[in-house]
Amino acid sequence: EVHLVESGGALVQPGGSLTLACAASGFTFNTFWMSWVRQAPGKGLEWVANIKEDGTQKYYVDSVRGRFTIFRDNAKNSLLLQMNSLRPEDTAVYYCVRATDLQGWGQGTLVTVSS
């Protein structure tokens, strides 16, 4: 069974940085593309980024390109999201999910950007 657990969410000031992590289990992590998806309070779902199995291809939604970096550690079955220059509009619950087949939604981790 696909199991994904997000962590690292916190309260951070505008302009600050934060790294989110997603621990994967129940499948062969290094054979799947992975995604980050977010949901601002009371709003809809927004795709954030995708990363290829070996980390050589990465894609981002326009609103985070240049500020966020998706990367992975296949030896540790871990997906990460480095977030820099955070803005109040980045406040959201962040989910990781298996991009190839959209399996494995966890409970997410909350990032709050506020002074």
Add this chain to the structure above:
Amino acid sequence: DIQMTQSPSTLSACVGDRVTITCRASQSIGSWLAWYQQKPGKAPKLLIYKASSLQSGVPSRFSGSGSGTEFTLTISCLQPDDFATYYCQQYNSYSLYSFGQGTKLE
């Protein structure tokens, strides 16, 4: 960018009704369309993938259809547990995924 437009934004229905939600893509996405159910404070739950494939464990009253740019999610006989918000998502290319704005079923 591929824009996903869901309709209606809100749908009022009763237990036992048959309801349909539509999702339109701004360009062809083949059958790379998924549907989710989300309840307040919970993560989205995958219902349908590849436009019409039922996710394991999802009741058969849920069904999906369509291809290209127009897709539908049908709930054949609404149950009390089905009142939630529903989202469509296109995943045609790894370079850009996108979601519809959601349909609240009340």
